Amino acid sequence: MSEDQKKQLEQQLWNVANTLRGKMNADEFRDYILGFIFYKYLSERMEIYANEILETDGIKYKEINENAEDGKAYLEAIKEASVEKLGYFLKPSELFSEVAKRGNGDKDEDESNFILEDLQKILTNIQQSTMGTESEEDFDHLFEDMDLNSTKLGKTPEARNSIIAKVLAHLDKIDFKLEQSELDVLGDAYEYLIGQFASGAGKKAGEFYTPQQVSTILAKLVTTGKKKLKYAYDPTFGSGSLILRVAKEVEVTQFFGQELNRTTYNLARMNMILHGINYRRFNIKQEDTLEHPQHLGMEFEAIVANPPFSAQWSANPLFTSDDRFSQYGKLAPSSKADFAFVQHMIHHLAENGTMAIVLPHGALFRGGAEQHIRRYLIENRNYLDAVIGLPANIFYGTSIPTCIMVFKKCREQPDDILFIDASKGYEKVKTQNVLRTEHIEKIVNTYRNRQEIPKFSKRSTLKEVAENDYNLNIPRYVDTFEADDQLDINAIALELQTLEKDMKNTDTELATFCTALGIETPFSLI
Structure with missing residues (x-):
């Protein structure tokens, strides 16, 4: 990724962050924006890893039917591998992109675009997927600062749902390019955001x-x-x-x-x-x-x-x-x-x-x-x-x-x-x-x-x-004293003489103007 592309990603993320600007102060909306970016990262990393596992079966992770018997078998095997490798697990329906779509109108007829409760459960499920495993401490209460029911996000549940759906929609359009594993583009962009929040905190x-x-x-x-x-x-x-x-x-x-x-x-x-x-x-x-x-x-x-x-x-x-x-x-x-x-x-x-x-x-x-x-x-x-x-x-x-x-x-x-x-x-x-x-x-x-x-x-x-x-x-220990330049007394004397001559010429000219106007000269010429 070029430097211009990197800066473009940073600007895209900052623009999403500004969706919440004005609703709360910098250190408060920081927790929401960085938390949502992290959730999107976990989702994309989960999907990439699951697709690698499913490659020999010729299916994609999102294609799994979570309610079918074979789908449940797939998910159980993938969960075991994912918790071991990544430290956590997300079902296909819990992926960031799926929630973003549901929150912005892309849903089945019997579904609502109200996603607050689902989203809160998903963030809790990420932590619970680590319970009793080696990664439990590293994910413990990781999303506790993201209170989706806070009135700072909106006075009503509908208002809060609307702003969060809007944030998710904006983030969903941004390509983190996680397949390019040799690059730490998202990590650098995340650092950029933390720095931006710090400058206003x-x-x-x-x-x-x-x-x-x-x-x-x-x-x-x-x-x-x-x-x-x-x-x-x-x-x-x-x-x-x-x-x-x-x-x-x-x-x-x-x-x-x-x-x-x-x-x-x-x-x-x-x-x-x-x-x-x-x-x-x-x-x-x-x-x-x-x-x-x-x-x-x-x-x-x-x-x-x-x-x-x-x-x-x-x-x-x-x-x-x-x-x-x-x-x-x-x-x-x-x-x-x-x-x-x-x-x-x-x-x-x-x-x-x-x-x-x-x-x-x-x-x-x-x-x-x-x-x-x-x-x-x-x-x-x-x-x-x-x-x-x-x-x-x-x-x-x-x-x-x-x-x-x-x-x-x-x-x-x-x-x-x-x-x-x-x-x-x-x-x-x-x-x-x-x-x-x-x-x-x-x-x-x-x-x-x-x-x-x-x-x-x-x-x-x-x-x-x-x-x-x-x-x-x-x-x-380090002498940083800067001596003043030596003064050239003769040069200063000559400059003063020139100034004195100029002042006398100015006085004479001013006196001429005063005589022409018939008014008193405000000084005496010597």
Whole structure:
């Protein structure tokens, strides 16, 4: 698929999303639109797989008579295979295209175009088809945010039915091209939609989406020198867009993560499946990462995270005996969990792994317990590999400047820390600052080659960092001072003389006009 075709699909999906614009706010109609797209994806994937099974029988899945004995036998066999392979099952009558047709008038005489109840049952049936199977957890309550009886969709059942039928009809006309398995066109379009919703969701956007430009940087940093990863991990999973970006850089066998927000957790599971990640290849838990970690005992070769900035956490004294925090001697303050996330990630980092975390700039220089933790990580462990300053106003919902901290347990360059000041490399687009490809490449190439570039990057020794009392504020290491151009006093004097002469000529001319008009001159000529 060409870039133009990809953009066309993105625009088509966004146009469908706008069907609900005005009825509810962005984060609410997001759940419906993304949910319907996911239902269409599951249906089309189900139909393709079932048709492959039925190919030797010379029939198509939609041709099966669900009430006939031979039809029931077919469905039972296909269900067993589908739940094993895809993780779920849909009957022919439950496929998206069939429901869309019924909802828009293409029905038998004894049928109604009222589809709300049928649709709600179908979404429930998808989950129930996984009960007692290996995929049960991955589909559990997956559609719970799609309340088809919500008055936000319409005041009456008829109004709600009408708008949903309209959405399904628009979506049904869009070709997801799932037969072209080598392409992840729908996955990319889904990411585009999530990004569009994030741009209109204000502060809530940070709960589920990391801008693609930042995700790309993190993904390239943690995959440096690698071609394949066994395990990748994101402890603040969001919609999954960040860890999926890692999979665009190298092959990833399995994905792990945790997400606190239930709605975002549902979105993340949909996003993984829709990107063609089989349910066996991801393990995402819905729980508080710091308070109730779900992957203890595991180590990961690549860890990425964009935690909520300066979030609160309990900092319970009991955590001083938790293996994630005990060695440091101090816990991150309860008012700012930034370094608690760092400690958690360090604990899960494999000896040959790399982790990259986005933090607010304050994490680089705040004192107290955070300074103590920074010192331990550098002086006692020597894990900090690089600090990268990003431009302000590149995240949705906040304009504060941020940074990326990169950690490794086995560093190739253990004698210095690379500081990069990328705060000035961006393009302003409307009210948002955006990192373009050239800005991203400069950051990544500088990190990978550990280059020293005047006004941009510097390798600072551990001794220098210690002398700065483990304050990692980037201007302490990267000199970005721009001296003013030297003034040419003689040139300025000559310019003043010329201006003085011009002013006198103007005064004389004005005095002539005043005399001609018979009025007083407003000044005296010397």
